[in-house]
Amino acid sequence: MELHPPATDTDATRPPGKRARNRLAVEAEILRVAREHLASDGAAALSLRAVARDLGMVSSGIYRYVESRDELLTRLIVDSYWSLATAVRAAHDAIPADDLDARWDAIGRALRAWALARPHDFALIYGSPVPDYEAPAERTEEPGTAVIVLLVALLDDVRRAARLADPDRLGIVAPRAEAVVGTLLDAPMFASTRLDAVTLTQGLAAWTLLLGAVTSEVFAQLGPLPDGNALFECLLAASRRCVIAPVGD
Amino acid sequence: MELHPPATDTDATRPPGKRARNRLAVEAEILRVAREHLASDGAAALSLRAVARDLGMVSSGIYRYVESRDELLTRLIVDSYWSLATAVRAAHDAIPADDLDARWDAIGRALRAWALARPHDFALIYGSPVPDYEAPAERTEEPGTAVIVLLVALLDDVRRAARLADPDRLGIVAPRAEAVVGTLLDAPMFASTRLDAVTLTQGLAAWTLLLGAVTSEVFAQLGPLPDGNALFECLLAASRRCVIAPVGD
DNA sequence: TGTACATCAGTGAACGCGCGTTCACTGATGTAC
């Protein structure tokens, strides 16, 4: 399955000349340098002038490649989503399909590893919103849901294998779950699944716990803690148990 | 119990004159206006000049009241922590002490209500770190742990009432819990309790889920969802079940 | 109650900085004949 959408080449008939190759290289350089600035100064302080300066370019030159500061932010966001989705999928796909527990754990660990390696990229997509900036939904929707799509597929496999955890333990009951989920199950993403409201709500709880575990570690929400690895493994197991029943049951 | 520390008045001998009263009023105004700016433009864009302008003061005048931009940020953070702690404690203290479930729920709901009412203040204390700024630990430690102190007391009451949830359900086992907790239990906060590593780890899992539920809603991490209230109630119940066993058990 | 002095609030000008974005331009690269 393709993760990245196919590159839209306006004239794919001819091999690219010097100019076209150079353009791609400079575009990549811009994103690379911009990510460095993101890491050192945060999204709010991202500056086109500073990126141009680092590239040895005069400040106005960057407008050949980037429409505006906001557009550069959007590219960074989209890029981060794809990077995360690619890392998570790679880890997930390395696990045998019938080992449901290991698939969940692989997703969780890959998410955490990516976030810890690139905390500012994580903050960009899952942290506080950037002031005076709103990501255009049509560009972020697909990359932004790539990980969710993977989780939904796993959840449906758990259902098929009759390994779903007991929702009652979480206090999830049908009427409330239906309120939670609403018309969400009509989305095309769920078309090939047979998930119901209760199961999807379990999945949301598990995903919230997993994302909360990573968020709290990256943003140091819990204050200083002795052993981040051990805590994450506990929370990972707890999140897994929200959706997958232990083999003994 | 006092939540706010006693005001340190340098000369409490005399009643305050015009000057002293005015100073307190201006200081409060500064915080009020700064919070407005925080809400509209975010912490990174908080500007002393803009605050002074809104107060009808010339830009340098504000240095009579605030040492620097960073110090204003610190004050906002400390203030937000106390505000949150006060709101949570008030909700908690309205519940009879022996209704453990209701106490947990009251804390969770108060946290969420506060965060939704003041999302930017929430972002300031639990969101992505502000670039080029580090809060001084000696000023944030006490207010930053006030909610945790409350949760620890509740957790110890749950233990005393023999209502602790089964840690096995979360996959929490003693050796791993000890690695998670490390020397944390030696902190003065736990001196009057009899909590062990496993129970504290359960508490951490529950708190992570609760905080994750609020964070994911305030930062829209899960994308657009039909019914935030219903989802939160589910997650609140799930977090409660991490530490408190249902009455039937 | 009145005077002399110390303290403090707020002013206005200035320093040096960085920002996003526009515009007319020079030279190099690519394309059509």
Next chain:
DNA sequence: TGTACATCAGTGAACGCGCGTTCACTGATGTAC
């Protein structure tokens, strides 16, 4: 293969803006005698 023209990358100057912080200052408020 060579020439004429179109396209594009990058330059340099400029616009108007806002920022944090310092400094010498005026005038009002408070205090000691």
